[in-house]
Amino acid sequence: AQSVTQLGSHVSVSEGALVLLRCNYSSSVPPYLFWYVQYPNQGLQLLLKYTTGATLVKGINGFEAEFKKSETSFHLTKPSAHMSDAAEYFCAVSDPFYTGGFKTIFGAGTRLFVKA
């Protein structure tokens, strides 16, 4: 069974500092991996995804993530935090080989606070 663990329910950084949100997954096959962002009272928005190919993927708003199979990790980073990055971030995993259909499992989320 697939699962996702996000380390740290809350992360606080100063504006301009590095953002690092941690995600580890469990899957019996190479998975599809995603990061989503959720602003208050809104749905989730896809930030970036890894399916195959290059393990470093770039997304919107300057975010990127690296798939490390040996560490079963997919951490999200951004070199310089902006106040507008304050939101809830969700890591998610999907099994691409499940023939009965695809479902995506989400982590519990990490709330990012950005201090001025």
Place this chain on the structure above:
Amino acid sequence: DAGVTQSPTHLIKTRGQQVTLRCSPKSGHDTVSWYQQALGQGPQFIFQYYEEEERQRGNFPDRFSGHQFPNYSSELNVNALLLGDSALYLCASSLQGAKDGYTFGSGTRLTVV
């Protein structure tokens, strides 16, 4: 191009009542997934519809049921509401499979009193 549309945005129901939530997927998408997001938690998978059939189901009781129509829109029905059903219900659409990720609606906030 309209994204995913959910209605209503907010709903208050009494314990024991029934509720129907509606979702119109993004244009071009054929798969609809429903998630329940309790306050402060990640989305929990309820079920997924493709070609008008329930293709996968999460760990939710039979009180939760759904339907997909020929135009790919979908409904989520919850019977015999419990206080614990209070949550944000999210609809997500995609093309068959999950390779491109989901497009989410803004959700329906259900409060059971």
